[in-house]
Amino acid sequence: xxINVSRRVFGAGVLAxxxxxxxxxxxxxxxxxxxxxxxxxxxxxxxQACYVPAGGGSSPTFSSSKLFERLAKRNMDGSxxxxxxxxxxxxxxxxxxxVKVRKGVKFHDGKDMTVDDVVYSVSEIWKKYAVAxxxxxxxxxESPDADTVVFKYNNPTPEFFFASTLCSxxxxxxxxxxxxxxxxxxxxxxxxxxxxxxxxxxxxxRGSHFEYVKNENYWKKDEPYLDRLIIRYVRDPAGRAxxxxxxxxxxxxxxxxxxxxxxxxxxxxxxxxxPKGYEEAVWSTTLECNMRNPIxxxxxxxxxxxxxxxxDFIAKTVYYGYAxxxxxxxxxxxxxxxxxDTFKTPFDPKKAAALLDAAGFPKKADGKRFTLNLLSAGWFxxxxxxxxxxxxxxxxxxxxxxxxxxxRPTSIKRIYTDYDFDLAISNQANPSEPVPSTTQYxxxxxxxxxxxxRNASGYSNPDVDKLVDRIKVETDPAKRKALVVDFQKVITxxxxxxxxxxxxxxxxxxxxxxNHSNDPNFLAASWGDLWLAS
Amino acid sequence: MAGELVSPTPALRGSARRAAALKLLRRRLIQAVPLMLGxxxxxxxxxxxxxxxxxxxxxxENQVSDxxxxxxxxxxxxxxxxxxxxxxxxxxxxxxxxFGFSYRQNMPVIQAIWIHLPATILLMVSSIAxxxxxxxxxxxxxxxxxxxxxxxxxxxxxxxxxxAPSFWLGIMLIVLFSVKLGWLPVGGMMKxxxxxxxxxxxxxxxxxxxxxxxxxxxxxxxVMRSSMLEVAQLDFVRTAxxxxxSRNQVTIHHVLRNALLPVVTILGxxxxxxxxxxxxxxxxxxxxxxxxxxxxxxxxxxYPVVLGIMVLGSxxxxxxxxxxxxxxxxLDPRIEIR
Numbered sequence: 001x002x003i004n005v006s007r008r009v010f011g012a013g014v015l016a017x018x019x020x021x022x023x024x025x026x027x028x029x030x031x032x033x034x035x036x037x038x039x040x041x042x043x044x045x046x047x048q049a050c051y052v053p054a055g056g057g058s059s060p061t062f063s064s065s066k067l068f069e070r071l072a073k074r075n076m077d078g079s080x081x082x083x084x085x086x087x088x089x090x091x092x093x094x095x096x097x098x099v100k101v102r103k104g105v106k107f108h109d110g111k112d113m114t115v116d117d118v119v120y121s122v123s124e125i126w127k128k129y130a131v132a133x134x135x136x137x138x139x140x141x142e143s144p145d146a147d148t149v150v151f152k153y154n155n156p157t158p159e160f161f162f163a164s165t166l167c168s169x170x171x172x173x174x175x176x177x178x179x180x181x182x183x184x185x186x187x188x189x190x191x192x193x194x195x196x197x198x199x200x201x202x203x204x205x206r207g208s209h210f211e212y213v214k215n216e217n218y219w220k221k222d223e224p225y226l227d228r229l230i231i232r233y234v235r236d237p238a239g240r241a242x243x244x245x246x247x248x249x250x251x252x253x254x255x256x257x258x259x260x261x262x263x264x265x266x267x268x269x270x271x272x273x274x275p276k277g278y279e280e281a282v283w284s285t286t287l288e289c290n291m292r293n294p295i296x297x298x299x300x301x302x303x304x305x306x307x308x309x310x311x312d313f314i315a316k317t318v319y320y321g322y323a324x325x326x327x328x329x330x331x332x333x334x335x336x337x338x339x340x341d342t343f344k345t346p347f348d349p350k351k352a353a354a355l356l357d358a359a360g361f362p363k364k365a366d367g368k369r370f371t372l373n374l375l376s377a378g379w380f381x382x383x384x385x386x387x388x389x390x391x392x393x394x395x396x397x398x399x400x401x402x403x404x405x406x407x408r409p410t411s412i413k414r415i416y417t418d419y420d421f422d423l424a425i426s427n428q429a430n431p432s433e434p435v436p437s438t439t440q441y442x443x444x445x446x447x448x449x450x451x452x453x454r455n456a457s458g459y460s461n462p463d464v465d466k467l468v469d470r471i472k473v474e475t476d477p478a479k480r481k482a483l484v485v486d487f488q489k490v491i492t493x494x495x496x497x498x499x500x501x502x503x504x505x506x507x508x509x510x511x512x513x514x515n516h517s518n519d520p521n522f523l524a525a526s527w528g529d530l531w532l533a534s
Numbered sequence: 535m536a537g538e539l540v541s542p543t544p545a546l547r548g549s550a551r552r553a554a555a556l557k558l559l560r561r562r563l564i565q566a567v568p569l570m571l572g573x574x575x576x577x578x579x580x581x582x583x584x585x586x587x588x589x590x591x592x593x594x595e596n597q598v599s600d601x602x603x604x605x606x607x608x609x610x611x612x613x614x615x616x617x618x619x620x621x622x623x624x625x626x627x628x629x630x631x632x633f634g635f636s637y638r639q640n641m642p643v644i645q646a647i648w649i650h651l652p653a654t655i656l657l658m659v660s661s662i663a664x665x666x667x668x669x670x671x672x673x674x675x676x677x678x679x680x681x682x683x684x685x686x687x688x689x690x691x692x693x694x695x696x697x698a699p700s701f702w703l704g705i706m707l708i709v710l711f712s713v714k715l716g717w718l719p720v721g722g723m724m725k726x727x728x729x730x731x732x733x734x735x736x737x738x739x740x741x742x743x744x745x746x747x748x749x750x751x752x753x754x755x756x757v758m759r760s761s762m763l764e765v766a767q768l769d770f771v772r773t774a775x776x777x778x779x780s781r782n783q784v785t786i787h788h789v790l791r792n793a794l795l796p797v798v799t800i801l802g803x804x805x806x807x808x809x810x811x812x813x814x815x816x817x818x819x820x821x822x823x824x825x826x827x828x829x830x831x832x833x834x835x836x837y838p839v840v841l842g843i844m845v846l847g848s849x850x851x852x853x854x855x856x857x858x859x860x861x862x863x864x865l866d867p868r869i870e871i872r
Contacts, residue, residue, distance in 0.1 A: 039726070045830065048638045186640055206639075206649050207822025208722055230726050235817045235826065236701075242708045243720040409586030409835045417590060450593060450604065 030514075036532040037228040038513065039248060041240055042523065043255040046233040049190040050204060054129040055170045058254065058523060063210055063231055065524040067108075068172035068195040071099065071118070072163060074280055074432075074520050078335055080163040084113070084173050084196065088166070094156035094475045099149050099166075105219045107175045108200045115143035120176035122151070125184055130170045133436045134161075136445075137472065156473045158480055160336065164433035169281075169524040198224040198528030209233060223528035241265065244508065250532070251509040251516060253277070253523045259320060262508060271508055275322075277522030278505040280431045282331040285314075285323075285386055288424050288441075288497035291458040295361070295370055295422070302495040304355035305423070306345035308397045309390060313347075315501045318385045322506070326499025328488045329441070333502075334432045337484040343493035352397045363398045371400030372422035377411035383425050386500065390425065416452040428453065428499075431521075434484055439468045441497055459496035551867065555860055562856045573848040574628065574841070578621050581837050588835040589613055592637055611637070628845065634838035638831070643842040647824060651846075653723055654823035656735070657815070658808050660743040662801070665750035670797060672751070673758020674790060680763065688755055696752040700811055704745035704818035711741060721820035742819040746811055750804060754797050761793040768792075791865055798865065802858030806851045 047059035051068065055061060071085035082088070086100040105113040122141045126132070139152040151162070165171065173196065178189045192201050198220065199212035209232040214224050232249060234240045241261035243249045245268075257265070265271040289296045289305065296302055311325035330338045356362075361369040372394075376387030384405040391401040401423075406414060414420040430437045440446035443465050446455030467487050474480040492498065509516050512533045519525035589611060593604055608614050612623060627634060633643035676688035695703070711718040719738050724730045765771065766789050774784045813825035820826075824843055831839040 037727070046826075048834070049640060188640070191640065205726075205822065207653070207816075207826045208820060209726055211726065228727070232722075232726070232820070234721060234820045235829075236705075236820075238705050239708065239721055239818055239820060242705070242713050245713050246716065246720050248720050406585070408833060409591050410584075413586040413590050450590065 030533070032222075032225045032514070032529075032531045033534060034225050034531070035227050037230060038226050038527075038530060038532060039230040039232055039250050040527075041232050041234055041243070041249050041252045041256055043237070043240075043252065043257075045235055046207065050201065050210065051172075051190045051193045053125050053170070053174075053184040053190070061169050061524050062253070064172070064193065064195075065169065065197075066199045066212055066229060066231070066527055067193045067197045067201055068174065069197045069526065070167060070171050071101075071173065072166035073525070074164075074167045076276075076279070076518060076520055078432075080167065084118075085166065088162070090157075090159055090162070090475075094158070095153050097151040097153075097157070097162050099151065101147055101149060102219065103147060105196050106217050107196055108194045108215060109175070109178075110217075111175065111177060113173065113175075113196050115146060115149050117173055117176045118149050119143050120180060121173045122149075124179070125174055126171055129184065130172070131165055131168045133440060134165050134168065136436075156475050158473075158475050158477070160477065160480070161433055161435060161472070164431060167280075168431075169521060197526050199229050199526075207233070218528065220528060225529065225531035229527065237261070244271065244510070247510075251507065251513050253505075253507045255506050256508055262506065265508065270511055272511060273506050273508045274517050275504045275506055277507055277517035277519060277525075279333050280520035281429045281505075281523070282333050283427055283429045283503040283505060284326055284331060284499035285380075285383065285501050285503065286326075286426050286428055286497055286499050287390065288426065288457045289495070290419060290422050290424070290456075291460075291496060292419060293372075293422050295372070296496075298359045299494055300355045300359045301361065303345050303493075304352040304359070304397070305394065305399070306495055306498055307348045307352035307355065308393050308399075309500065310347040310393065311500050314386055314389060318382050318389065319501060319503065322504040323501040324504075326502050327492070329438055329491050329498065330434055330484065330488055331430060331499070331502050336432050337434055337481055337488075339485045339488055341485070342488050345492070345495065345498070349393070349397050356397065356399075367398060368400045369398040371402065373420075374401045374403045374423045374425070375411065375414055375421040376403065376405045376425040377408070377415065377427065378405045379408040379411060380427060383427070387425050390423075412452050415456050416454070417450045419449075419456060419458065424456065425500075426453075426456075427503075434487070435468065435472050439471070439487070442491055443468050457496045459494070461490075461494065464490060464494070551863065555863055558859055558863070559856065562852075562859065566852045566856075569852060570845070570848060571625070574625060574845060575621065577841055577844045578624060579617075581840060582617055584835070586835050587613070588637060588837055591835055624841070633842040633845070636831075636836060636839045638834055638836045638839070643838045646827065646839055647842055647846060650822060650824045650827045653821055654809070654812055654816070654825060656739065657742055657746065657812055657821060657823055658805075660739055661747035661750065661812075662808060664743050664747035665754055666797070666801065668747070668751040669754025670758050670790075670794070672755035673793075673797075674762060674785070676755065676759040677762035677766070677793075678785065685759075688759065692752040692755045694752075695748040696756075698749075700745055700749055701814050701818050703748065704741070704815055707741045707745055708818075721818075723822055742815050742821050745818065746808070746815045749811070750808065753800065753804075757796050757800060758793060761796045762789055765789045765793045794865060795862065798858055798861050802851075802855045805854040806847065809847050809850065 042062055044059050047063050048056060049060055051064035052060040069083050071083060073081050073083050075081055082102070084102050084105060086102050088097050088099040090097050101115050101118055107113055119141050127135050127138060137153045137155050137157065139154045141152065142150045144150060175194050178194050179187055191204060198215050198218045200215045202213045203211040209230050212229040214227050218224065234243055237256065237258045238261070240249065240252055241257040244252060244257065244265060262273050266273050287306070289302050315321065315323040315325055324332065327340065327344070328338060328342045332338050356369055363369055374387055374391060376383045378384060387403050387405055391403045394401050415424050415426060428441070440454050442455060442459055444460040447458060447460065448454050464487070467483060467490065471480060471483045471487065474483055507517050507522065514531045514533055515529045516522065589607055593607065612620055615623070624634070633647070636643050636646045639646040672688045672692070676685045679685050708720055712720045718741050719725070723738050724734050728734050771784060771788055774788050812823060813829055815821065816823045816825035817829065827839060828843050830836070831843070
């Protein structure tokens with residue numbers, strides 16, 4: 001998860017101008033043209049390393065995903081497709097998966113990619129760093145022959161979960177001959193990676209850009225269409241807008257420029273803006289209650305807090321309409337698991353007051369029931385604005401609020417290490433598979449002091465733990481979905497943490513750029529199929 | 535650190551002046567030692583007081599939850615030691631020119647800074663050169679044409695560039711010269727994929743230099759104008775005119791040289807603020823300098839790099855002030871600096 005980016009918000013009229021015709025077809029016209037250099041940027045800063053084995057946030061994911069490849073990817077229609085895996089098949093008991101590894105794939109240094117690389121990557125990188133929390137049931141990986149690896153699990157593992165793990169943003173296949181025997185975190189190759197993807201690392205001019213060149217030996221013979229890919233870092237959004245307008249940058253992902261610039265640039269007819277390409281990385285702004293505070297022992301208090309907040313107002317005012325009210329811990333673009341049939345905490349200050357009265361917190365002589373410390377994580381500027389609004393509406397129902405908006409390191413420390421908050425406004429980005437990315441915010445095993453973006457509220461409910469345990473091992477898709485629906489109902493009623501709003505991210509691209517925004521996590525896609533119209 | 539001026543004294547000439555300069559240099563270098571120590575101690579303590587540490591951010595980014603791994607990392611980075619011990623170890627390392635290791639860049643701190651330092655030095659030098667050249671020239675013109683259109687023009691321009699925030703000025707320059715006119719690049723230090731030649735870098739240097747330098751040019755113009763007018767009232771100027779020297783000769787050879795002293799003073803003091811200003815300008819122009827590195831390092835609590843930049847920045851300021859003292863002696867031989 002990346003938190004050092006400046007999340008842009010957009011004026012209400014922007015979408016109407018910018019995303020008109022933003023269907024997939026609008027970004028892929030005619031026969032691909034070969035050659036050219038694409039210059040890209042994103043709405044955040046330069047990464048700490050080109051590749052961070054544990055992920056390290058969206059910035060290194062953006063830079064590394066053009067070089068490294070995964071075993072599989074997810075398509076816009078929800079289907080899964082093999083990348084470095086040709087196919088995968090579960091055993092009858094779903095405790096193992098046999099994966100056929102693609103043949104004829106070479107690393108950028110000319111060495112063949114083999115099953116040894118897959119085994120090393122899974123056991124040494126995935127299990128220890130990249131997707132450790134998704135491999136808690138992982139029992140090991142074997143390679144019975146030169147084309148096959150077998151993933152083994154201690155318990156039945158659903159197919160959707162398994163395929164989603166293969167598609168995880170940083171579940172890369174790394175070269176064993178480069179990483180074996182070293183500390184992967186400090187390996188110098190992280191700053192000049194050798195991988196299998198369509199782009200080969202050429203240069204990193206720190207403070208400026210990455211330069212990648214076409215991998216002539218890429219296993220997809222047609223790709224990449226472009227000769228060169230530049231990822232350029234411009235810290236200032238106004239600078240990004242100017243660079244795009246001057247033609248120096250062709251495409252910006254994850255809210256690269258400010259709202260007026262989106263409107264202005266799309267208004268020229270030379271750019272398009274689209275919210276597509278973020279379906280597998282939906283962001284939300286959340287509010288969580290610190291259950292260590294006895295005030296939150298009664299769930300009516302937690303519900304009352306959400307009843308006191310007008311989420312629609314936040315979506316329309318703070319996010320200029322580029323957000324929608326959150327209703328469930330599973331977000332509404334999630335076609336597999338989302339349900340609208342959850343416990344509702346609509347904006348109703350009178351009900352909030354009544355719930356607080358009934359919970360034993362009547363207003364005192366000073367008009368306050370109790371006072372809470374509200375921490376708004378300062379990694380997105382909008383969080384502070386949401387915090388100011390929440391403070392106001394909670395004070396309206398008699399809850400005193402001390403609001404602080406610390407910077408990123410302080411927020412991480414106070415929320416996830418010190419648990420120094422009563423209410424925290426934070427953010428999540430979750431894929432479709434709810435385990436563990438969503439469930440770990442609510443299960444007891446998600447309470448890991450010092451580990452960010454886990455269960456900081458301290459919520460622990462044996463019933464929820466059991467329910468999640470069943471979701472983990474239920475291999476029948478229909479039954480599994482029913483369990484996830486139950487999970488959503490329980491969590492929305494318990495309300496230890498709920499999304500206030502689901503956010504909408506935007507890609508801005510020159511009309512010359514073709515085939516963009518065609519992946520549900522476009523920022524982390526390989527971009528081998530992008531091309532530039534003449 | 536500009537010294538206390540004692541004037542008048544017998545003018546020092548030839549070898550005597552060189553000896554005085556060397557004596558001054560030696561004294562200043564000795565004085566710099568406790569100053570640097572103070573800089574290191576104060577910055578170290580300030581950083582220790584900030585909430586959150588690089589280790590917490592590092593474990594967060596790497597999703598490290600195993601207490602044993604965290605304990606090992608704490609030991610590896612010396613965070614198990616008491617703060618005073620960490621400080622002593624840092625000072626000892628500095629004495630051996632070891633600025634520590636940057637976990638974030640995965641390289642020694644000095645190497646991380648060295649990668650970015652040339653860009654910042656280039657930007658600072660060009661900005662100061664521009665500021666001094668334009669500021670002094672504008673101040674001289676204003677003082678020679680006092681209460682005329684030119685004087686008013688300099689005053690208004692100085693007020694504008696002094697009041698304009700540098701980030702706004704930078705963006706406006708980009709909009710005008712890069713987006714609208716297409717004359718100059720939007721940002722960066724060189725063309726991507728270019729040869730990195732001198733002309734290419736100079737082409738990219740123009741806008742950031744203007745954005746950073748014009749603010750200081752405004753200050754120098756105002757100071758220079760008032761200093762020129764003040765010196766022009768002194769007896770030796772009247773004497774020079776009485777000797778029959780032309781107005782231009784008197785202005786250039788007598789008034790200008792003496793009027794430069796306040797500008798030189800400000801120049802030395804402002805070295806640190808120019809470095810600070812480059813943080814903003816580097817951000818606006820994607821200039822790959824130390825300012826960007828400092829910004830990232832503060833955001834990520836990358837203390838070894840922050841401290842390293844602070845120490846190097848202090849060295850620059852100290853060196854600049856020693857240079858100022860020496861320039862004083864050169865400009866006005868009557869001056870002896872204690």
